[in-house]
């Protein structure tokens with residue numbers, strides 16, 4: 001039998017980002033034993049890179065804010081395709097989750113009266129983002145990492161072992177979820193360092209693996225974002241929803257080429273920065289879409305007054321939701337009004353004093369100075385869209401974060417529904433906290449309810465091991481050897497060019513052909529060397545996930561014949577109310593275990609609870625809903 | 639624009655290893671990590687290196703370039719002459735796992751030994767009130783991205799394996815300072831800093847501060863103030879006595 005190291009836990013959390021860590025804390029506080037597994041070192045997950053802030057309607061900066069306003073903003077941002085129950089829970093619980101972090105030791109920036117300071121961000125009616133300069137993600141992850149350490153210290157006191165109830169398995173990659181009958185029974189993976197296999201026997205797995213950005217060429221995401229959790233869940237029988245919705249952040253760096261895609265935080269615009277084209281025009285005023293008419297300033301004067309007097313002026317269209325701004329930049333560049341390196345200008349230099357820029361945006365200052373030789377206190381930045389976030393993900397029950405597979409839970413970026421067709425900035429960090437906690441609770445309750453533990457079958461372990469080492473074997477007869485780096489580059493290029501920010505049926509079809517070709521060639525992927533810390537091998541395995549996830553994105557994108565949020569179809573430029581209530585659901589009917597097949601089906605979403613629907617004015621709902629859907633609205637029936 | 643850069647990269651594992659010569663294309667605006675990635679993609683697919691953010695935010699890509707501890711993703715090629723040979727080696731203070739990847743578990747062990755944030759018992763979440771000026775001191779230390787370059791550089795452990803058990807290193811002595819300066823923390827770690835975590839080993843050479851990619855004033859703002867607190871405490875018999883009595887009273 002294959003040699004594997006075995007561990008047994010009540011709950012295994014895959015992912016040590018914000019969502020994973022919050023789930024660990026919750027499950028451990030319920031008294032369960034928890035393993036947390038991550039591909040990088042502990043504390044390096046993607047969450048560490050988040051800059052701008054964490055949205056929560058604490059009302060510290062503007063006392064008119066409350067969960068209902070946050071809920072409305074979130075639904076608008078997602079163009080009413082969001083899972084409304086998730087959006088509700090998120091808006092209601094985010095403030096408690098942020099305050100809780102202070103009791104773990106977090107130090108957010110403060111208001112004058114000593115409370116947590118909140119900043120403006122796109123799509124949020126009031127200043128709502130708790131932040132620490134422009135390194136909020138670092139604060140979040142470090143705070144929760146340190147909270148976990150404090151729990152380990154408690155365990156040390158009690159059991160004489162720091163790792164008695166929570167253990168971190170860093171630089172360890174999960175490649176397969178194992179089941180017993182229909183239920184989760186374990187997770188199989190390898191240590192990156194030694195290449196040795198490891199098996200976690202567990203009745204409950206929380207997937208918190210983050211996003212899929214590495215399937216695109218220009219992205220703000222790191223190597224970890226290969227859609228592992230999406231693919232693991234799909235293979236285990238769970239469904240993915242909303243995969244056609246990929247967020248292109250409007251402001252990534254465009255120059256020099258080696259940093260193309262690296263994020264420029266929306267906080268720059270939140271703090272006064274404005275977008276300009278090569279003619280010096282603040283072009284966003286020309287791009288306010290009909291659904292947002294009346295909610296944004298229509299003159300530069302009003303927009304500028306808004307920063308100081310938000311109650312009597314409307315906000316600047318520079319802070320429209322991200323999908324709108326990204327499309328506007330794309331259009332400006334296409335029409336020849338771009339900057340020298342194919343972006344537009346983002347100007348904070350002429351808007352704030354030098355010292356203030358350095359104080360509020362220190363890492364942006366540093367990043368441009370070090371990587372692009374640009375002093376953002378003196379000259380404008382050049383920015384353009386970059387693949388940033390996937391709204392789509394594992395379909396979960398909002399209250400428990402459970403997928404349709406018993407024992408499989410998901411939270412954070414890898415789960416789907418919360419953000420609908422487009423996520424508002426700052427709503428991810430809060431999502432991680434709210435649903436990370438709920439996943440921890442959901443998993444704990446599930447484990448406590450079990451009469452007996454599921455068992456991992458030896459044959460499944462052998463099969464998982466065999467699949468993992470396949471790239472070391474020479475390809476089968478008649479199959480050409482392939483380099484994983486080359487295949488990855490080709491995949492990224494076609495997703496970027498053909499299923500990117502603006503899409504067309506024939507281009508998506510071309511991308512699907514290309515993915516079909518890669519599907520054939522991936523069997524030939526061979527790697528050199530041995531299993532000890534071998535990045536070529538790691539990529540070969542990650543590539544399988546990227547392929548499957550890319551197929552989900554492309555197939556769903558082809559199906560949805562309208563434009564909404566993070567999905568823009570050049571051949572169907574309008575938002576279509578008939579599509580609003582339709583979820584595209586990806587499942588895997590089986591096929592080659594190396595890269596299983598993907599099927600997409602449409603299903604209707606549950607209608608919004610009446611009291612939530614009534615939080616919106618009829619005139620606004622009419623922009624999104626069909627006539628039939630609104631028949632029962634009180635403004636209609638009255 | 640592009641040119642052929644000459645690189646020497648250390649390759650091997652904890653058994654043995656050596657510098658290996660490479661010639662690899664370098665383009666405008668690139669950093670050393672870009673070249674390492676190009677080597678992986680074209681010449682050495684199994685070359686091991688850690689990285690995540692590629693923007694100096696995660697602290698994964700720490701190594702030594704021409705002997706100087708640096709983040710590979712923030713080291714621009716333009717700081718070197720085109721005909722210069724650039725030597726990239728793993729951090730020296732930690733055992734090598736493979737190529738540029740080292741075993742940094744020492745740091746996680748030390749992190750676990752520092753007593754955690756201790757809030758006042760009766761303070762409810764949501765009721766925390768702190769002034770910006772008061773949080774700023776600890777906020778400076780919380781900018782730390784845990785690249786461990788300071789830990790790698792400090793001479794107390796750089797060539798003295800034997801000191802590792804008794805010395806937490808600048809990163810974690812700074813963590814103590816951070817908690818001590820937290821406006822609401824109620825624990826006291828000053829004595830322990832000296833007795834358990836090796837503050838006394840530090841002779842304020844500032845080498846840690848010099849290499850910190852976050853520009854944190856580790857020595858001036860964290861270590862020296864901690865030393866002053868300890869000195870006050872230890873040499874002031876009244877404070878010392880008061881402490882003892884207080885401790886006994888607590889038990």
Ligand SMILES: Cc1cc2nc3c(=O)[nH]c(=O)nc-3n(C[C@H](O)[C@H](O)[C@H](O)COP(=O)(O)OP(=O)(O)OC[C@H]3O[C@@H](n4cnc5c(N)ncnc54)[C@H](O)[C@@H]3O)c2cc1C
Nearest residue numbers: 015016017019039046047052053174210412413426428429
């Ligand atoms: C540059 C940047 C700035 C951002 N700024 C903001 C912001 O200001 N506000 C905001 O709300 N959002 C922001 N976001 C988005 C937000 O940071 C992410 O969506 C969020 O951090 C994702 O958290 P997560 O917990 O879901 O996953 P992550 O933090 O990405 O963690 C994923 C974890 O899963 C692990 N993992 C993945 N696959 C496997 C596997 N196969 N086996 C084992 N482990 C695995 C990884 O190692 C990692 O530990 C930003 C994103 C970026 C890229």
Ligand code: SF4
Nearest residue numbers: 792840842843844846
């Ligand atoms: S100042 Fe102290 S901690 Fe820093 S390098 Fe010198 S001896 Fe080490």
Ligand code: SF4
Nearest residue numbers: 782783785786788850
């Ligand atoms: S203090 Fe500076 S050098 Fe030390 S680990 Fe933190 S960021 Fe790195």
Ligand code: FES
Nearest residue numbers: 690691692697711
């Ligand atoms: S890769 Fe994150 S600091 Fe270099």
